[in-house]
Amino acid sequence: MIKNFFQKKKRIPLFLVPKVRKRYVLPIYKDHETQWKLFAEGALRNQVFHDEVMHRGNKCLACDRLLTTGKTKYPHIEKHHHCYMRLCTGNILPDDSNDIYREARNAEFPHVPDCRQCKVDRPEYFEGCIKKIFPVHGKCHGHIHEVEKYRFDKLAEKLQRNFAYPGSGTNECV
Numbered sequence: 710m711i712k713n714f715f716q717k718k719k720r721i722p723l724f725l726v727p728k729v730r731k732r733y734v735l736p737i738y739k740d741h742e743t744q745w746k747l748f749a750e751g752a753l754r755n756q757v758f759h760d761e762v763m764h765r766g767n768k769c770l771a772c773d774r775l776l777t778t779g780k781t782k783y784p785h786i787e788k789h790h791h792c793y794m795r796l797c798t799g800n801i802l803p804d805d806s807n808d809i810y811r812e813a814r815n816a817e818f819p820h821v822p823d824c825r826q827c828k829v830d831r832p833e834y835f836e837g838c839i840k841k842i843f844p845v846h847g848k849c850h851g852h853i854h855e856v857e858k859y860r861f862d863k864l865a866e867k868l869q870r871n872f873a874y875p876g877s878g879t880n881e882c883v
Contacts, residue, residue: 721771721856725791725843730861734793743820747797748838750818753788755802756810758824761835762788762842771849785847792841798834799827 731749738745752758763786769776776786799822802808806821813819828835845853 721849721853725771725789725845725853726857726860727791727793729793730857731790731793737794738796741796744796744798745793746818747799747801747820747822748795749790749793751801751821752797752824752838753842754810754813754817754821755824756808757828758822758838759788759810761824761828761839763844765839765844769846769849770843771845771853774846776844776846786844787847787850789843789845789850789853790841791843795838795841797822797827797838798831799823 734749735742735745767776768774801820802823806823808823808825809821824835824838827838
C-alpha cells in the first residue's frame with residue numbers, strides 16, 4: 710500500500726505543528742525585533758544551544774525513528790521550532806566567537822546570542838528556549854511544515870466561508 714500525503718499528516722504529532730506561523734509572530738514582537746530574531750534565528754547558530762537541542766533525545770518525534778544510525782534513511786537532522794513565541798534575553802556574541810556554530814546564510818539574521826552565558830546566569834530561561842525546539846529528520850521537518858500549511862489553508866478556507874455566510878442571515882447589513 711502506498712502512503713499518500715494525507716496519511717503522512719496523521720502520523721505527525723500535532724504538538725510539533727506551530728500554532729502561530731513564524732511570519733505572524735514578528736508583528737507581535739515588532740518593538741522587540743532584535744530579541745525575537747536572536748531566539749528565532751540566531752540561537753540556532755549558537756554551538757551551546759545547538760548541542761543542547763541535539764541531545765534532547767535520540768529519536769525523531771515526527772516519525773519515531775532513531776535520529777542517527779550507521780546508515781540512516783534520513784541522514785540530515787534539522788532543529789524544528791514548534792513555537793516561535795519567545796524573546797532572547799542574552800547578549801550578542803562577537804563575530805569571531807568560538808560559540809558560533811555556523812555563519813549566517815543569505816538573508817538570515819546575522820547575530821548570534823550568547824547562550825553559554827544565559828545557561829549559567831538564567832538556566833530556567835535557557836531551558837524554556839530549548840523546550841521550544843526539537844531535533845527532527847530533514848525529511849520529517851518538511852512533512853511537519855506540509856501539515857502546518859495544510860492546517861492553516863483549511864483554517865483560512867473556514868474563516869472565508871464563515872465570513873461569506875455568517876449564519877442564518879440575522880446579521881445582514883441593511
